[in-house]
Amino acid sequence: MTSFNEQSNCLVGIMMGSASDWPTMEKASKMLTDFGIAHECKVLSAHRTPAQACEYAGTAESRGIEVLICGAGLAAHLAGVVAAHTTLPVLGIPMDGGPLKGMDALLSTVQMPGGIPVATFAIGSHGAKNAAIFAVSILANSRPELRQKLNEFRKAQAENILSSELPS
Numbered sequence: 001m002t003s004f005n006e007q008s009n010c011l012v013g014i015m016m017g018s019a020s021d022w023p024t025m026e027k028a029s030k031m032l033t034d035f036g037i038a039h040e041c042k043v044l045s046a047h048r049t050p051a052q053a054c055e056y057a058g059t060a061e062s063r064g065i066e067v068l069i070c071g072a073g074l075a076a077h078l079a080g081v082v083a084a085h086t087t088l089p090v091l092g093i094p095m096d097g098g099p100l101k102g103m104d105a106l107l108s109t110v111q112m113p114g115g116i117p118v119a120t121f122a123i124g125s126h127g128a129k130n131a132a133i134f135a136v137s138i139l140a141n142s143r144p145e146l147r148q149k150l151n152e153f154r155k156a157q158a159e160n161i162l163s164s165e166l167p168s
């Protein structure tokens with residue numbers, strides 16, 4: 001069985017229920033890379049590898065991780081199960097796709113019973129991107145250089161919008 005007992009140099013753990021989630025979750029990974037945040041990406045399922053998913057969640061804090069980002073689709077229980085095994089902030093991203101286009105995953109992720117919170121983001125790629133930015137803003141609370149990078153990111157984003165040109 002996989003064991004998660006080595007200290008990590010990563011601040012963020014990205015988990016996803018299936019490798020098929022990677023095209024979406026890659027957006028979160030890329031955003032963290034852009035901010036220079038060390039992170040690791042794992043395929044671990046609440047349903048199909050429950051013991052390993054719980055072990056990863058339960059050992060994350062002691063291994064040095066500060067934020068967990070979880071993406072899952074369909075009856076998406078990963079973020080909730082992970083949150084049940086750690087008091088680290090857990091950011092949940094409902095995957096799009098499937099017959100219900102991600103509405104099933106959205107409701108499964110967001111409707112946590114009181115006491116075990118999951119911060120739930122938009123369905124799909126926008127959620128993945130925003131979860132990573134939100135992770136940066138959490139980490140920035142104790143890292144002024146990251147706060148500075150976030151402010152620069154916002155400024156560049158605004159300049160990009162203001163300089164948009166439409167086809168004539």
Ligand code: RP5
Nearest residue numbers: 017018020021072073074095
């Ligand atoms: C969920 O089931 C995964 O997170 C994925 O979004 C969905 C489908 O998984 P695969 O059948 O593609 O492995 O647990």
